[in-house]
Amino acid sequence: MSSRPAPRWSRKALVVLITVLIAVAAFGTTTQSWINVIPASDGVRMPEIHVPGSKAATAVTALAVVGVAGAIASSIAGRIARWVIAAAIALAGAGIVAAGSTVLSDPKAAAQGEIARQTGVSNGPAQLALTAFPSLAVVAGGLLVLCALWLILASRHWVTRSKYDAGTRRSAAVAPVDEADDGEPLDAIDSWDRLSRGEDPS
Numbered sequence: 672m673s674s675r676p677a678p679r680w681s682r683k684a685l686v687v688l689i690t691v692l693i694a695v696a697a698f699g700t701t702t703q704s705w706i707n708v709i710p711a712s713d714g715v716r717m718p719e720i721h722v723p724g725s726k727a728a729t730a731v732t733a734l735a736v737v738g739v740a741g742a743i744a745s746s747i748a749g750r751i752a753r754w755v756i757a758a759a760i761a762l763a764g765a766g767i768v769a770a771g772s773t774v775l776s777d778p779k780a781a782a783q784g785e786i787a788r789q790t791g792v793s794n795g796p797a798q799l800a801l802t803a804f805p806s807l808a809v810v811a812g813g814l815l816v817l818c819a820l821w822l823i824l825a826s827r828h829w830v831t832r833s834k835y836d837a838g839t840r841r842s843a844a845v846a847p848v849d850e851a852d853d854g855e856p857l858d859a860i861d862s863w864d865r866l867s868r869g870e871d872p873s
Contacts, residue, residue, distance in 0.1 A: 677828035686825045687746045690760065690818040694738030697767050697811035700804040701725040701732045705774060706782045710790050710797040720782075720789050724804055727781040728770040731808055737763040738815050745822055753826045757819040764815030771809035775801065 679685070701724030708720040725732050741760040745753050774781040778799050787793040 681825035681828040683746055683825070683829055686818070686822055687742050690742035690745075690815070690822065691739055693811055693814045693818060694735050694742060694763075697738065697808055697815065698732060698735035700808040700811065701728070701735070703804045704802055705805045706778050707800045707802065708782050708786055708797050709799075710786055717790060720786060722782045722785045724774075724808060726785045727774050727778075727805070728808070730770045731767050731812075734763040734766045734770070734812075738818075742818075742822075745826070750826070753822065757822045757826075760822065761816050761819035764812045764817075764819065767812030767815065768809050769812075771805045771812060774805045775809070778805075 703723060704721035705724045705727040706722040708722060710717045710720065738760055741756045741763070745756045745760075748756055778801050779797070782797075782799060783793065786797060
């Protein structure tokens with residue numbers, strides 16, 4: 672009797688790819704200007720300063736990297752390790768939301784360090800304008816939290832076998848097309864899983 676195929680939304684490659692893309696998007700926002708500042712000194716307007724996300728919210732860069740690493744690690748992790756990874760991704764997403772929200776609520780405080788570095792004046796008068804990137808980072812962080820929940824639900828359909836099952840699987844009849852456990856053609860992650868279990872994916 673054949674087992675029920677796993678739903679398409681739970682495909683490992685899909686979960687990992689979407690999570691990586693969202694984490695990369697969060698990282699990408701930090702390379703752009705979050706706050707545009709026009710400082711003033713003694714009534715004289717100075718050149719505009721562009722404060723990138725990596726300066727306005729330094730934690731976002733590191734947390735986005737955690738999201739990318741966690742997504743990739745989940746593709747080869749065991750069941751318990753995937754729960755730990757999902758928790759790490761969720762915390763990273765929550766941290767990105769918190770950091771981005773802090774910038775949105777008080778952009779002047781977030782920009783002070785960069786203003787002081789470029790002008791040599793702290794807490795001086797300045798005109799500030801937020802760009803869309805802090806909001807995009809908050810959205811990406813929220814989506815990372817959802818991806819962590821998705822990982823937990825989807826991984827229930829991922830088959831985890833030990834290397835001792837390889838002999839039994841190799842003794843089965845060879846199918847015309849190598850397929851994953853849910854009946855879909857093997858992708859790169861499925862092939863890597865089989866290699867890690869000591870099986871030949873070819």
